[in-house]
Amino acid sequence: MTEDRILLEGMLFSGHHGTLPAERELGQRFAVDVELRCDLRAAGSTDDLAQTVDYGAVYRQVRAIVEGPPAGLTEVVAERIAAAILERHPPVEAVRVRVAKPNVRLDGGVLAGSAVEIVRRRDPGPA
Numbered sequence: 001m002t003e004d005r006i007l008l009e010g011m012l013f014s015g016h017h018g019t020l021p022a023e024r025e026l027g028q029r030f031a032v033d034v035e036l037r038c039d040l041r042a043a044g045s046t047d048d049l050a051q052t053v054d055y056g057a058v059y060r061q062v063r064a065i066v067e068g069p070p071a072g073l074t075e076v077v078a079e080r081i082a083a084a085i086l087e088r089h090p091p092v093e094a095v096r097v098r099v100a101k102p103n104v105r106l107d108g109g110v111l112a113g114s115a116v117e118i119v120r121r122r123d124p125g126p127a
Contacts, residue, residue, distance in 0.1 A: 004040040013066040035096035082120040094121040
């Protein structure tokens with residue numbers, strides 16, 4: 001697997017994900033970071049967008065998922081993002097997705113935030 005990475009950090013969206021009724025009704029802020037592992041040599045030597053991953057397309061996919069149909073768990077949101085990226089961007093060998101909820105209220109207290117982070121790799125297919 002390549003060591004090259006594309007980092008999209010600090011994408012901020014509003015969504016209605018969560019297990020509490022207020023989270024579903026009022027919505028809340030989500031911060032998403034994505035790390036794409038893909039070979040960047042061709043893009044680096046040709047200056048050709050077709051040789052890499054279109055950051056704008058990834059951003060739009062992440063936005064559609066976070067602002068789209070609600071999920072109870074942040075883990076589901078992260079899985080949806082990872083699956084969409086691997087499905088639609090063949091150069092991506094692996095993806096790391098971090099979905100954070102800043103300022104979380106929990107059992108009468110407040111956390112600075114909570115987050116889940118997952119890593120998913122492209123299925124190499126039959127051997």
